[in-house]
Amino acid sequence: xxxxxxxxxxAMLFCIGLFGVMTRRNTIGILLGIELMLNAxxxxxxxxxxxxxxxxxxxxxxxxxxxxxxxxxxxxxxVILIYRIRRTxxxxxxxxxxx
Amino acid sequence: xxxxxxxxxxxxxxxxVSFLLLSLIVPLRRSGKPAAWLSIVISAGALxxxxxxxxxxxxxxxxxxxxxxxxxEDGVLTSVGVLADADSTLMLILVALVSFLVQLYSLGxxxxxxxxxxxxYYAYQSLFAFSMMGLVLAxxxxxxxxxxxxxxxxxxxxxxxxxxxxxxxxxxxxxxxxTKAGDVGFLIGIVMLWSRTGTFDFSELFEMAQGGSExxxxxGLVMFCIYLGAAGKSAQFPFHVxxxxxxxxxxxxxxxxHAATMVTAGVYLLFRTAFLFEQAPxxxxxxxxxxxxxALLAATLACVQRDIKRVLAYSTVSQLGYMMAAIGAxxxxxxxxxxxxxGVFKALLFLAAGAVIHAVGTNDIFAMGGLARRMPQxxxxxxxxxxSLAGIPFFAGFFSKEEILGATWEGGLTVPFAMLVxxxxxxxxxxFRVVFIAFLGAPAGSAASAGHGSAHGxxxxxxxxxxxxxxxxxxxxxxxxxxxxxxxxxxxxxEAEFAAPGWLTPLAVGVAVGGIALATVVYALGWISSEWLxxxxxxxxxxxMERFWLDDLFALVYRSGxxxxxxIVGWVDRYIVDGVLxxxxxxxxxxxxxxxxxxxxxxxxxxxxxxxxxxxLMVWMRWPR
Numbered sequence: 268x269x270x271x272x273x274x275x276x277x278a279m280l281f282c283i284g285l286f287g288v289m290t291r292r293n294t295i296g297i298l299l300g301i302e303l304m305l306n307a308x309x310x311x312x313x314x315x316x317x318x319x320x321x322x323x324x325x326x327x328x329x330x331x332x333x334x335x336x337x338x339x340x341x342x343x344x345x346v347i348l349i350y351r352i353r354r355t356x357x358x359x360x361x362x363x364x365x366x
Numbered sequence: 367x368x369x370x371x372x373x374x375x376x377x378x379x380x381x382x383v384s385f386l387l388l389s390l391i392v393p394l395r396r397s398g399k400p401a402a403w404l405s406i407v408i409s410a411g412a413l414x415x416x417x418x419x420x421x422x423x424x425x426x427x428x429x430x431x432x433x434x435x436x437x438x439e440d441g442v443l444t445s446v447g448v449l450a451d452a453d454s455t456l457m458l459i460l461v462a463l464v465s466f467l468v469q470l471y472s473l474g475x476x477x478x479x480x481x482x483x484x485x486x487y488y489a490y491q492s493l494f495a496f497s498m499m500g501l502v503l504a505x506x507x508x509x510x511x512x513x514x515x516x517x518x519x520x521x522x523x524x525x526x527x528x529x530x531x532x533x534x535x536x537x538x539x540x541x542x543x544x545t546k547a548g549d550v551g552f553l554i555g556i557v558m559l560w561s562r563t564g565t566f567d568f569s570e571l572f573e574m575a576q577g578g579s580e581x582x583x584x585x586g587l588v589m590f591c592i593y594l595g596a597a598g599k600s601a602q603f604p605f606h607v608x609x610x611x612x613x614x615x616x617x618x619x620x621x622x623x624h625a626a627t628m629v630t631a632g633v634y635l636l637f638r639t640a641f642l643f644e645q646a647p648x649x650x651x652x653x654x655x656x657x658x659x660x661a662l663l664a665a666t667l668a669c670v671q672r673d674i675k676r677v678l679a680y681s682t683v684s685q686l687g688y689m690m691a692a693i694g695a696x697x698x699x700x701x702x703x704x705x706x707x708x709g710v711f712k713a714l715l716f717l718a719a720g721a722v723i724h725a726v727g728t729n730d731i732f733a734m735g736g737l738a739r740r741m742p743q744x745x746x747x748x749x750x751x752x753x754s755l756a757g758i759p760f761f762a763g764f765f766s767k768e769e770i771l772g773a774t775w776e777g778g779l780t781v782p783f784a785m786l787v788x789x790x791x792x793x794x795x796x797x798f799r800v801v802f803i804a805f806l807g808a809p810a811g812s813a814a815s816a817g818h819g820s821a822h823g824x825x826x827x828x829x830x831x832x833x834x835x836x837x838x839x840x841x842x843x844x845x846x847x848x849x850x851x852x853x854x855x856x857x858x859x860x861e862a863e864f865a866a867p868g869w870l871t872p873l874a875v876g877v878a879v880g881g882i883a884l885a886t887v888v889y890a891l892g893w894i895s896s897e898w899l900x901x902x903x904x905x906x907x908x909x910x911m912e913r914f915w916l917d918d919l920f921a922l923v924y925r926s927g928x929x930x931x932x933x934i935v936g937w938v939d940r941y942i943v944d945g946v947l948x949x950x951x952x953x954x955x956x957x958x959x960x961x962x963x964x965x966x967x968x969x970x971x972x973x974x975x976x977x978x979x980x981x982x983l984m985v986w987m988r989w990p991r
């Protein structure tokens with residue numbers, strides 16, 4: 268397996284995640300898309316660590332996973348709070364930042 | 367031995383000490399009387415130092431004490447210090463003497479003032495004495511100009527001493543503006559002179575003039591600019607309009623600043639720089655003509671005034687015209703001599719008028735009448751001053767006035783000479799008009815004086831009496847001085863610079879006596895009614911009543927000229943400067959309004975934006991170049 272194969276996989280995964288983030292109406296769907304994108308990054312890091320023989324990539328991946336966990340916990344908590352207050356979790360309805 | 371310079375320096379710096387004490391120590395200033403006494407004692411010290419400076423001055427030998435002031439690359443641009451010679455120390459005595467007497471007199475005249483105001487008054491007086499002495503002793507144009515402006519400031523402050531009265535505030539501003547108009551010319555003249563000669567110093571300029579330096583040829587424009595400053599300060603036509611209005615200040619101030627010292631600064635300047643003016647004969651001729659014209663014009667104006675101080679003010683303008691005429695004729699010494707004698711007797715007249723105003727509470731001569739019996743001392747000294755001013759032999763003004771007439775005749779200014787003779791006639795006439803109406807005429811009824819109450823409360827003329835001793839002391843000192851000078855000149859007068867024709871003395875005395883006789887006939891004996899006389903000269907009289915429309919002319923120039931420019935500037939400011947800013951801000955607002963539409967508030971739109979941006983960056987990175 269070449270490096271390119273891993274990178275292609277990561278790019279595809281990233282694009283799928285991005286697509287999800289941009290198109291999903293449900294906030295939880297968007298969060299899922301973000302997870303996919305982060306994992307694409309993780310694949311990249313691991314692949315480079317493996318092929319360049321540098322362990323720091325692996326270490327970074329562990330960090331990323333930790334942060335992702337925290338991020339998901341925080342994100343879901345926000346979604347639940349928003350749902351409680353506004354009775355909706357659809358992204359189109361959440362436009363408080365409109366200028 | 368520079369003793370003369372040292373004494374002059376002490377005389378100059380003494381008032382500065384009292385000014386600093388009064389201005390910095392606030393409780394002292396607010397205490398009133400102690401502040402006044404401090405200032406008076408210090409000015410007495412200045413007077414004695416000035417007398418010592420004069421006694422130790424050596425003729426034809428100037429004592430200089432200089433400090434370098436503005437250093438430049440090659441030497442010193444200008445210095446500061448004193449230049450003490452026989453002339454400047456004599457002028458110093460006049461300034462110190464009148465300043466001392468006026469401060470003493472003011473203590474009585476302003477006794478009703480609140481202490482804080484009195485302290486303020488004496489602080490101004492000290493500043494004035496310092497500035498005026500600095501002007502007199504100035505060794506160069508720069509120090510002279512600075513002191514020149516300082517005395518102008520003091521004049522402004524003291525005219526506006528009763529600043530709550532709108533007329534006083536207006537008169538102060540008017541005096542400041544009109545003299546400033548001349549001072550602009552003065553400053554330009556000084557700088558132009560410096561750019562030609564490279565020095566401000568009088569002594570160096572004098573040496574250059576003696577050596578016939580190339581740099582001093584064709585000085586016409588420069589000297590005219592310098593003359594403008596002198597004309598503004600010394601109230602020459604057409605700048606004389608400020609001086610009569612300056613009478614809104616307290617009378618002692620009028621005596622000191624607007625009769626004896628500050629207004630003569632212009633004459634003194636011309637006298638001091640006469641060697642430069644000699645390089646520009648055409649300017650000198652203009653000085654003479656304008657001086658004589660001013661003398662005549664102001665004399666006619668003085669004939670129709672009702673206000674005793676205004677009569678004296680126009681008379682001052684007229685006498686300043688005399689001095690200028692003598693300088694213009696090329697005999698600056700005659701003008702300077704008249705400056706000194708005039709300083710004594712005009713200060714005397716003003717202080718006597720102040721005593722009268724203090725007693726009767728009005729300036730209107732027709733509301734006085736019969737004061738000779740009730741105020742015998744004041745009447746005596748006023749009469750001495752009047753005779754001096756009219757040019758009667760054995761009084762101070764006689765000799766100096768005759769010398770001026772002789773100087774203009776010798777100088778070849780025949781028409782100005784005639785003007786001055788007519789002005790001398792009018793001088794005697796209007797002064798004795800005041801004497802007959804105010805002092806000798808029938809006492810004015812209470813009806814006449816009603817409604818003329820001034821700041822001094824409502825003393826009825828019937829209860830008028832001589833001023834307190836502190837005021838009459840100053841009057842008698844000046845009166846005796848006027849007599850001593852007059853009698854002294856009669857026996858040993860200074861050598862004239864020219865030989866006056868023999869018919870001059872009879873002529874001068876003749877016109878003076880003629881003027882007195884006419885005043886006697888009209889106002890004392892009543893053989894000719896003043897209305898009839900006025901009708902005979904209706905054209906001049908009416909014009910004089912309207913001040914020859916000069917004030918109106920100034921107002922017109924001000925309105926159409928300065929206000930017109932102000933309107934144009936205002937329009938440019940409103941529509942062009944403000945307009946550009948308004949357009950810019952309107953554009954900013956519109957642009958902002960358009961831009962805010964892209965802020966949809968939808969998080970996913972922002973993700974689109976970011977993704978698109980990253981895509982564009984990648985394309986740009988990979989673009990073949």
